[in-house]
Amino acid sequence: MTAPGPGTVRPGGRTARVRDAVREATLAELSDRGYQGLTVEGVAARSGVHKTTVYRRWGSADGLVADALDRAAAEPWPIPDTGSLADDLRALARLVADGFADPVEGPIARAFVLAPAQSGDAARSLHSFFARRHEQAAVIARRAVERGEVPEGTDAAEVVRVAVAPLYYRLFITGEPADGRAADRAAAAACAAARAGALTAAPDP
Template identity: 45%
Template sequence: MKPGRSTAPQVGRGAKVRAAVHAATLAELLDKGYAALSVENVAQRAGVHKTTVYRGWKDRDSLLTKALAEHIAMDIPVPDTGAIETDLRALARSLVQTFTSPTGQAILAAMFTGAAHLPEIAAARRHVFGDRLARVESVVTRAIERGELVRDTDPAELFRTLAAPIYLRLLITADPVDEATADQAVRVTLAAARAGALRSAPDGEPATG
């Protein structure tokens, strides 16, 4: 065996390949950063041939986008606790736990620092957070059905309000980020939503409280 060759076992097709390749992508991102990420290294780490990767993902940035979206979808599941406050608390704490982990820090670095100016990374951000907004819509829908929120509460505005103070600390101020941060974000978000400040605006009109 040549020096530097992977000893990872070959994996099968389908879902196992996708899982192995996505895990390898995140591992490469964590170890080497976005600039050094390559299809060849991902394939070697995943135990598949690079042509297998190219059949499922057209290029490196497509691979990264899908891996990020899948990781966040799994790492930040949509809660269903029976109450909007505990749903939002679970969601906010999951955000904190995910993005303060080593892998989460690598994801943030890829999406918001060195490679942030690249169109592919901007597309990855939109894909990842668009997916998160779509998934959290059910949390708001259930809360409206239970009478906990006004009927025209905008799920996207609610999630942005919840996530904003967490990302502010992670990306701008570098203040500590912990469960207390998450819980405060929930209190502010619920106060705004119950005051009617997060309602959907009619087409062509700005949202107002």
């Protein structure tokens, strides 16, 4: 039997309230201080949970980030359904761009993306988070296949990746603006590639 993960001991009741309080405090600390400034002591003080409890259940700042990402991955994402692949992808890309531009959510999202460079636990949790998000959003491309907008065999998750990847490149590699115009261009490129059959699933080797 493996040991329970961070914050998962005896779910429900007081433990659930403690986990919620610690998660909210973790997000607030990430927003105010970023990943580098995140500490167990800071989260404990903000949440009102004794630091001994936080250490015992989450272990470290990395454990706090990993748990917050794991919980975020399980939450639903507002997937656009406009009746058009082009419009769905545009709305999705703008959702991502707007999230990073938000004065509260933006710093948290940036901290989540940057944390894996220094934490293996955070890297694994971020991978799971994106896998879940891609799967949730893949319905956009599946609907497009059903409507005949894109070829059968289109890799639905890859369409989503192509639509949002340029925004992450701008934000975390080049430092260029990832605004509405950039979101629209990325979405249009993904839509064109999907319609041209460039994003069909690769055959098994």
